[in-house]
Amino acid sequence: MLGLLLLQVLASCLWLGYSEVVNSFDSCPQFFYAGIPPNDALNPNNPAWICQHFSNSFRYATLYDRDRRIPVYSAYKYEPGFGNSPHLWWFVEPQLINPAYSKDMATETYIEKTYHITLQQIGQSQAITRDYQNLQGLDGGQLCPIDHQSGDNSKTATFTLTNIVPQNSILLKGAWKEYEKKTMAQNTQGCTTTYVITGAVPGDTYISNNRVNVPSHIWSAACCLGDEKPTKAWGAIAKNNMNEVTVSSLGELEEELSKLYLGKRVTLFDDACPRE
Template identity: 60%
Template sequence: MLELLLLQVLVSCLWLGHSEVVPSFKSPCSQVFYMDTPPSDSLNPTNAARICQFYDNKYRFTTLYDRNNRIPVYSAYIYKPGHGDRSDSWFVEPQLIKHNYRRDMDTEDSIIDTYGITSADIGKSQAIDKDYSDAQGLDRSHLCPSGHQSGDDKKATFTLTNIVPLYSTLNQGGWRNYEDKTVAQKTQGCDKTYVITGAVPGNTYISDGRVNVPSHIWSAACCVKGTTPIKAWGAIAENDKSSNYVRDLELWDLEQILSGLYGKPRITLFRNSCAKA
């Protein structure tokens, strides 16, 4: 009986140690969510993958990934901008290919060499580098931006499971201004800021229908002083090649808009709406 118990403990430890694609966000990467609580299940797609983004032996941020549309639903992270180098390569997620593959994000070439598979095998479950090579007028837009991270956390944002195709006019204009300037201003006085940035699936695709082009990109933040939430906000923009406008919103208004866009009941992004108890 004791041997069986020890075996069960060992199996559990191995599961936790090698789980990058996890059954739930309760562990091991729930700390990126305010009060360890992810958004409501209303955002979950049919074929979802929950990814604890793992790079260089450390969990970095979290992504809910839509395998069917091959874009993230959202990425959640803690805002901590600082110095660090960007990655020269794009990564993919080995455990989206096969669960017993290693958990560290890696380049396509490295995974192909290690497991003797092809780019087509990798692309069955996620976007690959080739999908974006002919995307005219569209940028690879980070949901967890490298500019909101520091050290090696910056490099970890260069996984294609953290990327959506965003029109250059928006990505390099209004949305960049929101990421670089607006967020920096709004986080003044915050000891910690929890951020969730997502994309609403659209009706068009790139790469012969493989990768969805979102209709909107959105972001929400919860600012905490000590252990007390002191403010929250949201932003949303239409992903249109002629649009460069980002709407600054109250958190509640953003949640209402998202409920309409996703066609789902009440969407909650932060526990207790990031409000004082």
């Protein structure tokens, strides 16, 4: 009996070994300054740590909330550049369905045909395309935005449903777009490398028959390196029902998030990133 139990444990370990969706970002620490992700204060009850993989490379990292079917945050390096606009379809994450499946993001149709499963089975672990159809006043907002990536493959990799949340349409196309395009370009002047973590605070409402949570706030934090050391950092936050973004220090953003997460102390970056 004991031998059978040991074999079951060993089999489970080997099965999990095929996956990039595990319990840490050990496979893709390069998207966090000093390889240190945010602390556990943001972790949901049923998390998935995703090293977003496309075309033979990791593109960014996402902490995903399986229950609410939205990302908690996506972490990446700010590297805006040229690249073709991607296709019109969205990817989903095979590993959230089964850890033995491919670590490359894929379309729903490809997964259905390859693994002989239904769309309903795909949707048990994550949002699917139809969750974001026919929305009123909301659009799918990317946490790792296409405009902050360079090259066809990195831009295409942002079009996965594990990287988007239901975001207020006016905010997404207005003040938040202004922050992503203009404020980030201004603030990163002189930075050799800029690490970014963009996230969403869970809200009280849902779309698609209570399948996908609508965040109460959208936020973003950045740590700028001059040569090899951090020289400055900042944060931004917006209520998801208003067209207004508040830009602040990193420390102020962490304090605000700590309140929104019911007093849990939130730390987004390594201590070397300035808080004031």
